[in-house]
Structure formats: structure tokens, C-alpha cells
Amino acid sequence: MLYISSLALSSYCHFVYALSKNVCLVWISLLHRLCMQFSNLTRSQNGTKQHLGFSHDVAFGSCRTMCFCTLNLQDLGVRIPRPLGNGPSRFIPEKEILQVSKVDPRAQSIFEDAFAALGRLDNISLVMGFHPQYLESFLRTQHYLLQMDGPLSLHYRHYIGIMAAARHQCSYLVNLHVNDFLQVGGDPKWLNGLDGAPQKLQALGELNKILAHRPWLLTKAHIEHLLKAEEHSWSLAELIHAVVLLTHYHSLASFTFGCGITPEIHSDGGHTFRPLSLSQYCVCDIANGNGNGNDLEERRSSHQVSGEVEVLMERMKQLQECRDEEEASQEEMATRFEREKTESMLVATAEDEECVQSRDVSRHFEDPSYGYKDFSRRGEHVPTFRVQDYSWEDHGYSLVNRLYPDVGQLLDEKFQMAYNLTYNTMAMHKDVDTTMLRRAIWNYIHCMFGIRYDDYDYGEINQLLDRSFKVYIKTMVCSPEKTTKRMYESFWRQFQHSEKVHVNLLLMEARMQAELLYALRAITCYMT
DSSP: OBOOOHHHHHHHHHHHHHHOTTOOHHHHHHHHHHHHTTGGGOEEETTEEEOOOBOTTGGGSOHHHHHHHHHHHHHTTOOOOEESSSSSBSSSOHHHHHHHHHHOHHHHHHHHHHHHHHSOOOHHHHHHTTSHHHHHHHHHHHHHHHHSSOSSOHHHHHHHHHHHHHTTTOHHHHHHHHHHHHHTTOOGGGGGOGGGSOHHHHTTHHHHHHHHHOGGGOOHHHHHHHHTOGGGOOOHHHHHHHHHHHHHHHHHHHHHHHTTBOOOTTSTTSEEOSOOOTTTOOHHHHHTTOOOTTHHHHHHHHHHOOSHHHHHHHHHHHHHHHHHHOOOOHHHHHHHHHHHHHHHHHSOSGGGOOOOOOHHHHTTSSOTTOSHHHHHHTTOOOOOEETTTSOIIIIIHHHHHHHSTTHHHHHHHHHHHHHHOOOSEETTEESOOOHHHHHHHHHHHHHHTTEEOTTOOTHHHHHHSOHHHHHHHHHHHHOGGGOOHHHHHHSSTTSOHHHHHHHHHHHHHHHHHHHHHHHHHHHHHHHO
16 A cells, blocks of 8 residues: 555646546546545544555546445545546547547656656646647746746746736636745745735836737836846846746746636636536546537537638648749838738737636736737837847847856747647648748737748738637737637637647747847847
8 A cells, every 4th residue: 555645645646637548537536635635534543643545556446446435435524526627628628638648658758757846747738748849848948947046036936927827817827826836935925916025026017017918118218127126126137037937927828728728626716516417427427538518519510611721721832832933022021011910900809808807816916907908909009120130049049048047048949849840730631831831820929019020921921810810819819818719619620639739839939939029129228
């Protein structure tokens, strides 16, 4: 028998959930609940403590045995929770996500390493597992930002993560880092609201707000205000670390909403104690992934969309032929950029619905009414940022690496991984060069932020990205908290979920780089 402590048991549940060949959510629910009530089940009798013990391979037993154990514990008065959602994502069938570790040994190895290093395997990692090469780079970068030697203390890092995620009302990431903040010795009083945090962190609120919603408004005056705040001032190295963390979690909030990430069962909002209705389905159906009633509807929808992929491939072919035949002048290229930038501002985000903000999240930032929506509605002009004047490769990379060693290299590898990642497939078609499509997605996001590449023909974007896709991109990048399952399903309906996750990785990294470019340019202006 193997005795498992409360903390280790919680972590073990994550691991089993992701890697077990016969995943049973009923059993996972049981283990998590045991974790939460472990101390209540440890009783003293005649001065001797009696502990619960678990066989190491018990989680891999039959569903029948698991249900029997559940019933026995219910007889003891233990309330058994069950997950509120059907897996790590509201948008992607659970069975497809869990299948990744079975068919890809590299993904399973990365999951194991992440579990060993962090003591948990979060749902973001499980969904990113569709693309193990990228996940490995992402986890390596995030681990360095949060755990390795750097200018900022550990509790400052997690608090900045809370501030950044809260800006988009991403309660998933906020709760994750609230727990991490407390585990590394953070002051619980800071969690009562931003006004309870040190003045130094409060001063970062303005930078957080501008970077998240209108990074083009950032100037060297904002940087100077932080670096010359007397006893509450930031050093350049600290500020670089903070900027990278802010942009990392702004963009990760986009990915979280864009993939419909759900809370883990032990987290707030991840479980319920209400029993299943017997009229719905057998508990074994939950374990087998048969509880999703939308599969038939999704299949019907996919049959209704015919030729979508072929049309897109034909457009790519025609655009390539046009490139070979003639090249637009620089004046025409500039005109097409300005036209696309203006049109991108007119694309509505998620029907422009108002989001009800949670007090638990909004207390971690100021001025909740500030956003991209207000900017676009007023018809203000986004200034053009020419990459030829300031680029990540020629300027930003070296600045980050100089002030925060090795991070520039890690970020560059992650950007390149997302941008260049390809399996040469499009839905059911193989041996397809997707370079043109990936570049159009990346450049469209930068275009929304006013960033222009002089050598790119922005006329290609309207040929490759339809309106429903543009609405999804703009919502996920600018107002991710408004992303809905309907929006996720409305674009690229014939494509695989793994391909849509790849799109979300592109959106996340393009957004992060856009924010970084504005922040690093402002820092460079201050330094010179």
C-alpha cells in the first residue's frame, strides 16, 4: 500500500486524469474529494492516528470496482464531487484531448515531466498537447519566467500574473496564480484588491491597462514614470521582467478563452456536489466520454459545409500565381495596409455584448471600462508601427536578452515555433504548404495593432480570412472574455480541433509579440 498525502494526492489526480488509459471521471472526482476532506478522515483513536491508504495501481482498476469504492465512501458520509464540464475544454471533445498522450509518446513524456516539476498538469497543457513541440517550448519559457533566477521575487511574479489575467476577467488564470502566490509566501492581504498591494505594483496598473488594450498609446513617459518613482521605482531589469509577464498572461488569457479551457475539478467552478440524474445516463458513460449530446449536431453541421477547404486551397494557389506574375508597388502595398487596418477596426467582437465582471477578478485592476472596444467606437486612428524601423529580431530580442539573460532566446524560440509549426496538412488534405495562410493570420493580428510589414501584400488577407474567422480573431485577441463556442465552431468548420488549437497558438504568440514591440520600443526610446 502507498500512503498519499493530501497535496500529493491532488497532484496525482491531475496526472491520472491526463495519462490513464482507462480514464474514469467518477474515480477522479473521488480522489479529489478525498484530497479536500483528507484531514476530516484522519481520526485519533487511543492516541494512534489512522490514515487512509491507496494501492498505487488502484486508479487503473475497473469501472465497477471504482463505483463500488465510491459507494463505500458515500456510506462513510463523504460527499463525492463530480466535474461540471466534460473535460479540459468546453469546445473540444474530451476524448480527442486524452487521445493525444496515447498516440504521441513525446506528448506523454512532456506531460510526465511537467507533472514531476510542478506537481500538477493543468488543462491548458492538456489542450496544448495537440502540438508537443510547441508545448515543450511554452513550458520551458513559462518555468523560467516564474521559477528561475530573475530580477523579480517569486510572489511579485505571480501577483503580476494575477493582474494581467484579471484585465481580461480570466478567472481560470487568476485562481491558478492566487494559489501559487500564497504557496510562495505572498501576503494574503494583497489579494483583497490592488489597493492592498505595494505602491510599486499599483504603479504597474497603468502599464497593464494600456498593454492589454491599446499598446500603441504607450510612450517613454509611461516608462519614465515607473523608473523614476523614488522609493517605489522599478529597475530596468525588473521592468523588462514585468513587461514579459504582463504580455505573457494577456496572451495566455486569449488562448484560455479561445480554447474554452475549463477549471480543473479541484478548482473553484470546476466541480459540483449535486448528484447525477439517473434519467440522464449511467455514470460509466461519463468515463467513456458518451455524455456529450452535441456530437450528432456537430456531424450534421460538418456535412452541410462542403468544399470550404478546397476553396481556401484554390485561393492560396491563385495568390501564389499572382505573386509570380506581378508585384504590387510600395505605394499600393501601403494603401492596402491602411485599408485592411481600417476594416479591422470595423469588425465587431462577439456581437459587442457587455460582459458582467466578477468582483473577485476586477478587484485586481483599475478602470474596468477601459478597453479596445471604446477605442474603436470613437473612430480614433491607430498609428502605423513599421517593423522595418523597430522589429523583434533586430531590436527587441537583444534588449530583452541584455536586461533579462536567456529570456530573449526563449521567447524567440517560442515565437518561431508557433509561426513555423506545420504538418503540411489542411483538414483531410496532405502535402499542403500552409506558409501563406499562417503568415496571413499572423500579419492580420499585427495589422489590428497598427504594425506593418513593408514586404507583405495585405490584399491577401481578405482572400484567405473570411468574416467569421476575422470576428473570431479579433474577439480572441482584443476581447477574449467574449469568445463563445458558437464563434469557435463558426470558422473552418471542416478543420480538425488540433488545427484550430494551432490557430489559437498563432493568435496568442502574435498578440504577445505585438504588445512586446510597443513596450520595448518605449523602453528603448527612454534609454536613448
